[in-house]
Amino acid sequence: MAVSIVERRRAWRWAMIGMTAWSAALAVSATPVAARTQAALAPSTTAPAGKALDTALDAYLAAATKNEQFSGTVLLARDGKPVFVRSYGMANYELGVPNSADTVFRLASVTKQFTALAVMQLQEQGRLKVDDPICRYLADCPAAWRPITIRELLNHTSGIPNFSSLPDWDEVLSRRDYTPAELVSLFRDLPLKFTPGEKYDYSNSGYHLLGLIIERASGIGWGEYVQQRIFNPLGMTHSGDDNTRALVPHRASGYYSLGATFINAPIISRTVGYAAGGLYSTVGDLLLWDRALAPGKLLGQVSLDAMFTPAKSGYGFGWRIGERFGRREMDHSGSDNGYSTYIIRFPADGLTAIVLSNSDRASAGKVGNAMAAIAFGQPVTLPTAQLREILWERIDRDGVAGAIAHYGELKRSGAKLDFGDDALVGLGYDLYEARRYADAKAIFRFNLTIYPKSAYSHDGLADIAVAEGDPKQAIALFRQSLALDPTNSYASDALKRLGSSARD
Structure with missing residues (x-):
């Protein structure tokens, strides 16, 4: 059997752009943003606005498109209102269809925040508690999982191995179709990596299990729950569960890059995303989501506080919480075959950046952090030829x-x-x-x-x-x-x- 070129590609790609499994590295430096003419702009003493902000953001995104093969749609919002929405590259290069504000992208691990919120809704409804043992809700639960709580799945401290890190995942296992229960069989008998609660270790397996727990507690399918209790109430009409063969209008294709050109990303089964990475959306719908992360919209204050309280390695429930530019922020990235996604929020400043990309080369996290830096008047370096x-x-x-x-x-x-x-x-x-x-x-x-x-x-x-x-x-x-x-x-x-x- 051939070795996994996708696995190796990921290894050097993440090394080159300096990303962790769940968040892009901050991409700011002491060199200010340069205009397309390469003339340097001085760092802003105040946050840019209007035309100045538009020019600086477009200069960065144009350079990322030219030099890092960025392809996608971005949105920057202040106080819930978009101040910059722009698209670059193509949703489908073979058909010559450009990306647009309506283009639909696979969210990959940005899905996790929706799964986490669903769990908190069910807790508010009295159908579960985050400190319940997971075996209370899972059929045929292994003995090793009995000490694990829902909380430990939410903040990646369960010790359950990550199924997408299994040998043969990229080239073989990810291409098969599974029911949610069948996919669990890939990791249910593997030994825990550590005592539950002892360490942080990012695990798609944990969020996959959360999907099954949501189904058991709610009595309906995970995708149906998210649709009924999150998407529909918010008017997120361009979002959904990608575990279907139905046509999705304006869907972007995912691409890998070779030099300055693109090739189609390998096809993986839509069944493997589920509660860990199976949703699709647009930048506009994600702005509706951003606005709803306030008390009384989808959750109460106590539940939101729990979601946004960092545990080990700064991870809360479906979000990484930290500090950037001297400000409190929360973010999450996603990566799927040919897609890179990112959302970062600065609640006290009312600033949100959303990046949805259908190119593997440019990190959506790097782009999102650069957009936020520009909005705060911080110095950023334009991407240059590699x-x-x-x-x-x-x-x-x-x-x-x-x-x-x-x-x-x-x-x-x-x-x-x-x-x-x-x-x-x-x-x-x-x-x-x-x-x-x-x-x-x-x-x-x-x-x-x-x-x-x-x-x-x-x-x-x-x-x-x-x-x-x-x-x-x-x-x-x-x-x-x-x-x-x-x-x-x-x-x-x-x-x-x-x-x-x-x-x-």
């Missing part, structure tokens, strides 16, 4: 030898580019996905002359060996990778798939 895209274009023009020569020229010139291991590894895997194996091998080998301890480069060469039908060479290369980095689970999992181990 080494990976520069070299991709040079390969197309002058071949790999020309690209390698250009790499040397750029480095000697002192160009402000990321010349780290990840840049060439990313380029190598882009070429691999385009099935340009000879070019990919040349790039990985070149990277090893610069970074001889690059485990990922050995992985790349091993993946190519698998694709070219040489498992013996692949095994040798994966073993070299593990020798350089014994913690490289990608290589160890690949060896298992190839029927081998780290040693002869």
Whole structure:
């Protein structure tokens, strides 16, 4: 069985943009936003508004579209009213359909905040308590889960392993259809990672179980509950549960990027999202959601306070709570095949940024944080051309030898580019996905002359060996990778798939 290129793609993609599993890293610096002409704008002494805000936000988004392959729709709101709504790129590149304010995107893990609110509604209705043991609501509950409470599912401290981190998830398991109960069978017999309540460890499995608990407590399906008790009352008419084959008007397709171009993201089953990541929506509907997160709308003050109280690692119930720009904020990101989503709220300032993207390359979290920084008059740096895209274009023009020569020229010139291991590894895997194996091998080998301890480069060469039908060479290369980095689970999992181990 082929090793998971999607898994490896995720590994270097998250490393390059500096994201955690649930929130984008803050992307501000001491360098101010530059206009499209590259002339620097001085940091604002007061928060920009009107045309100045519009110009600064559009300058950032245009640069992200050009240099980081951003594609999607964004919204910035003050006091519940949109002050900037704009779309970039295409909802469907094959049909030439541009993104718009009405474009529908898969929310991925932004779904979790809706699941968390549903739980709190049921608590207010007296149908459950967050400190109830989960086995009270789950059929055939494993003995190991008996000490786990609903609260520990909500704040990711249950210790239940994350099903989307299972070996073969990306290439095999995620492509199968499941009922919610059938998906539980993938992780129900796995040992807990730690004693419940002891640590934080992000787990889609926990939120999947919350969906089943909501169904047991409410007597209706999870998707139906969210529709009836959240979407319908708020008028969120462009939102829903994506576990269906029904047509969704204005739905965006999800894309991966190769150099400065796009390819279709791998297809995964719509059944695997469920309560952990299965909703779709628009920026306008999410603004209705943002407005409803006030006492008396969907929940009372006590329940909202519980949702927004951080536990371990700053995670509350469906939200990460922290401080940014010296202000209290709450946020959550989502990532699915070909989608990147993000919402960040500053309640005391009345500011909300929403980013829905159908491109894997540009982090929605990075974009959302930059938008908030601009709105607060903080300095931000425009996205610039990345080494990976520069070299991709040079390969197309002058071949790999020309690209390698250009790499040397750029480095000697002192160009402000990321010349780290990840840049060439990313380029190598882009070429691999385009099935340009000879070019990919040349790039990985070149990277090893610069970074001889690059485990990922050995992985790349091993993946190519698998694709070219040489498992013996692949095994040798994966073993070299593990020798350089014994913690490289990608290589160890690949060896298992190839029927081998780290040693002869």
